[in-house]
Amino acid sequence: MASRRSDTTKQPEASSPVSMADLARELGVSMTTISRALSDHHSIGPATKQAVLKLAKKLNYQPNHLAAALRKGKSKLLGVIVPYIEGRFFASVVHGIETAASKAGFSVIICQSSEDVAQERKNLETLLSAQVAGILVSLSLTTLDFKHFEKVRKHGVPLVFFDRILEGDNVNAVLLNDREGGYQATRHLLEQGCRRIAHFVGMQHLNIYKNRRQGYLDALQSYGIAPEEGLIKSCDMTVEGGAACMAELLTLPQPPDAVFAAGDSAILGALQLLKSRGIRVPQDIALAGFSNEALTQVAEPMLTSVDQRCEEMGQAAFRLFTDLVDAKNAPFSQRQVVLQPQLFIRASSLRSGASEPAEAGDAAGALPRRQARHT
Amino acid sequence: MASRRSDTTKQPEASSPVSMADLARELGVSMTTISRALSDHHSIGPATKQAVLKLAKKLNYQPNHLAAALRKGKSKLLGVIVPYIEGRFFASVVHGIETAASKAGFSVIICQSSEDVAQERKNLETLLSAQVAGILVSLSLTTLDFKHFEKVRKHGVPLVFFDRILEGDNVNAVLLNDREGGYQATRHLLEQGCRRIAHFVGMQHLNIYKNRRQGYLDALQSYGIAPEEGLIKSCDMTVEGGAACMAELLTLPQPPDAVFAAGDSAILGALQLLKSRGIRVPQDIALAGFSNEALTQVAEPMLTSVDQRCEEMGQAAFRLFTDLVDAKNAPFSQRQVVLQPQLFIRASSLRSGASEPAEAGDAAGALPRRQARHT
DNA sequence: TGCTTTTTCACAATCGTTTGTGTAAATTAT
DNA sequence: ATAATTTACACAAACGATTGTGAAAAAGCA
Numbered sequence: 153m154a155s156r157r158s159d160t161t162k163q164p165e166a167s168s169p170v171s172m173a174d175l176a177r178e179l180g181v182s183m184t185t186i187s188r189a190l191s192d193h194h195s196i197g198p199a200t201k202q203a204v205l206k207l208a209k210k211l212n213y214q215p216n217h218l219a220a221a222l223r224k225g226k227s228k229l230l231g232v233i234v235p236y237i238e239g240r241f242f243a244s245v246v247h248g249i250e251t252a253a254s255k256a257g258f259s260v261i262i263c264q265s266s267e268d269v270a271q272e273r274k275n276l277e278t279l280l281s282a283q284v285a286g287i288l289v290s291l292s293l294t295t296l297d298f299k300h301f302e303k304v305r306k307h308g309v310p311l312v313f314f315d316r317i318l319e320g321d322n323v324n325a326v327l328l329n330d331r332e333g334g335y336q337a338t339r340h341l342l343e344q345g346c347r348r349i350a351h352f353v354g355m356q357h358l359n360i361y362k363n364r365r366q367g368y369l370d371a372l373q374s375y376g377i378a379p380e381e382g383l384i385k386s387c388d389m390t391v392e393g394g395a396a397c398m399a400e401l402l403t404l405p406q407p408p409d410a411v412f413a414a415g416d417s418a419i420l421g422a423l424q425l426l427k428s429r430g431i432r433v434p435q436d437i438a439l440a441g442f443s444n445e446a447l448t449q450v451a452e453p454m455l456t457s458v459d460q461r462c463e464e465m466g467q468a469a470f471r472l473f474t475d476l477v478d479a480k481n482a483p484f485s486q487r488q489v490v491l492q493p494q495l496f497i498r499a500s501s502l503r504s505g506a507s508e509p510a511e512a513g514d515a516a517g518a519l520p521r522r523q524a525r526h527t
Numbered sequence: 528m529a530s531r532r533s534d535t536t537k538q539p540e541a542s543s544p545v546s547m548a549d550l551a552r553e554l555g556v557s558m559t560t561i562s563r564a565l566s567d568h569h570s571i572g573p574a575t576k577q578a579v580l581k582l583a584k585k586l587n588y589q590p591n592h593l594a595a596a597l598r599k600g601k602s603k604l605l606g607v608i609v610p611y612i613e614g615r616f617f618a619s620v621v622h623g624i625e626t627a628a629s630k631a632g633f634s635v636i637i638c639q640s641s642e643d644v645a646q647e648r649k650n651l652e653t654l655l656s657a658q659v660a661g662i663l664v665s666l667s668l669t670t671l672d673f674k675h676f677e678k679v680r681k682h683g684v685p686l687v688f689f690d691r692i693l694e695g696d697n698v699n700a701v702l703l704n705d706r707e708g709g710y711q712a713t714r715h716l717l718e719q720g721c722r723r724i725a726h727f728v729g730m731q732h733l734n735i736y737k738n739r740r741q742g743y744l745d746a747l748q749s750y751g752i753a754p755e756e757g758l759i760k761s762c763d764m765t766v767e768g769g770a771a772c773m774a775e776l777l778t779l780p781q782p783p784d785a786v787f788a789a790g791d792s793a794i795l796g797a798l799q800l801l802k803s804r805g806i807r808v809p810q811d812i813a814l815a816g817f818s819n820e821a822l823t824q825v826a827e828p829m830l831t832s833v834d835q836r837c838e839e840m841g842q843a844a845f846r847l848f849t850d851l852v853d854a855k856n857a858p859f860s861q862r863q864v865v866l867q868p869q870l871f872i873r874a875s876s877l878r879s880g881a882s883e884p885a886e887a888g889d890a891a892g893a894l895p896r897r898q899a900r901h902t
Numbered sequence: 903t904g905c906t907t908t909t910t911c912a913c914a915a916t917c918g919t920t921t922g923t924g925t926a927a928a929t930t931a932t
Numbered sequence: 933a934t935a936a937t938t939t940a941c942a943c944a945a946a947c948g949a950t951t952g953t954g955a956a957a958a959a960g961c962a
Contacts, residue, residue, distance in 0.1 A: 169682060212678070212681075214652065214682075215656055216656065216658060217657050217658065218593050218596050218602065218658045219597050221593050222591070222593045222594050227593065237612070237622045237625065238619055239618070243612055243613045246612055247611065247612045247613050250612065250637060251639065254639070254653075259636050259638070259653055259654075259657055260636065261634045261635065261637075262625060262635055262636075263625070263629070264622070264625055278629075280589050281589055281590055281591065281592045283591060283592065303587070306587075307544060420825065446821070447822060447825045450825045450826055451825055
């Protein structure tokens, strides 16, 4: 008689989603009391609180976040948009975000734009409809303007970009100091005695590739070396693309003595091509990449590369989000967090007598932990 | 006067979350009409529908999924629990799930158990509180019983497992035929003339490792070879673990002439150790791994490995979920989908005269696409 | 024209929480 | 002992959408 949903049968099929009303009835108090007891409101007596909590456990009460979010106007959902979830970088960033978010009681909704701006637009609408408390996004390659993000701002939903942004726009973002990364890698090659250093660049409308290139140029300049157009090759950053670029460089009357690629796959392609031609690495040509992918430690020789601090980036992005909601009053909340990259020096660029590879900064790093996965 | 939220200033700060009520007022009709027009209900005239749709676009109306979900009792959210989001396998599966889910209008909430059953429990509660329409999960290593999943069943929320399950329980799941994978790999090594084949096994309480081992044993038996305890090494499936196991095997009076590891990292460790000892692969010892990680194509020689069909698994898992909701009446919905693995044969196991590596089944596969990522 | 059927829409309850306001009882102060 | 506080709780209105029921207007049929 007390049961609201009376099935014809008494079988314990998909049974009672016990609600606060149930608790209230059982205890003979109002829902207000239940709600306030559960949220530890000061106006509820300790005895009542205990009783409510106890009954809640007993009846296995599960709060309905939807209802709460609806009433309060803000949910505990966080939207994340990435081009792809696969691949080391974004997967690690998402890992960092999810870990931090879950500690703070947030659940993360993941969306993939598939490098398509139209899909990115849809993702935004989906997330807004889901009433997320905030949106973290790394732009798709095909995103050339910010129009669709205006809607987010209209809704007053905190927006944080990470890694990929559009230049010139004032947005909240956490970024890697790509220029510094490019600078460090190039500088290292210079210190190894290389003087004709080639560079594989990615699409220049993306801040990341533009800045890596700038770092490369800055390093050259610091050694008083004028950049040479023929040594800068545009590359799609695939293994095949890297090999193709390398092959082209070898046709030059005066080939380079080192290559710095803005991506690890490309530098791997270069390595494979060089080996197939019998050219020694690093003696004849030294190599350095970007991203510190797992493959850098599998290739032979192991590849020098710039680490992007993926997990830190994820943590920082979430932290920036919470900062934004905390300081919801700040007039111009235009914050940028810049992470410092870390160069991992390995055999592919070490020309010093000792062929012993050494790692810059702290030791072996994240790879071992990442490899202990059971699939 | 008509504005419900009247700010003191007229500045277009976090402005109007326009609701159905707004549309109704503007058009002078009831909310019922708005709601039904938006969901294309038959009882709304075409003229009215047009008007509503038009105004919705004009005012930039965004439906509040929370409210709808609350009323309807079911959301368009899908919960996914994985041990980790990093690493090729789970990232790819999640990619598959998200792609399929988003096509069907579902958003996916991602949770990581970090291989911890306590965290897994929390994840479940979080997802239930979020009123997800279904839960897809791959068990953590430390999960030894199903108690916490009973609650899910109680709530009537569809539950689908993938890859990792607990044996003996009747659950809906999509699995890889790991036994077949182990069988194919071992069989291939046998066909290459190997007769003393070692095996690196993982934790045996996990279905995946148990079955891979069974496939190994079955293949040996098909050749009338009795398994040898000393050739089966328990391994944590890391690079270091694989190297250690390999080193132990080399101390045997009669070392193996091949190794099949239940994971790629372990087989890579074995390869590295063998090379450091000057032992030739595959001539002296042939190698085969499991998972078809990217590193298999970077190592030299390239590593033979069993592909797990990650993306198909994700798609299948989502599809199984939708099947469950469609057939909500079926008495015993205990369905299992089994995917067939695919052996990729590469140089590490090819003893035939030609050193040319060949790939079983269709060509090069997923790697190239996966490498064209820009980070 | 009178009656039935269809089309088109409004009323109002409901999903499960939260929260401003009101009000008894219990405690303290005077 | 009476007034001023504090404590502990209930009422009821939201939040934004969905939906069974019912009723008026339009259309079809004789």
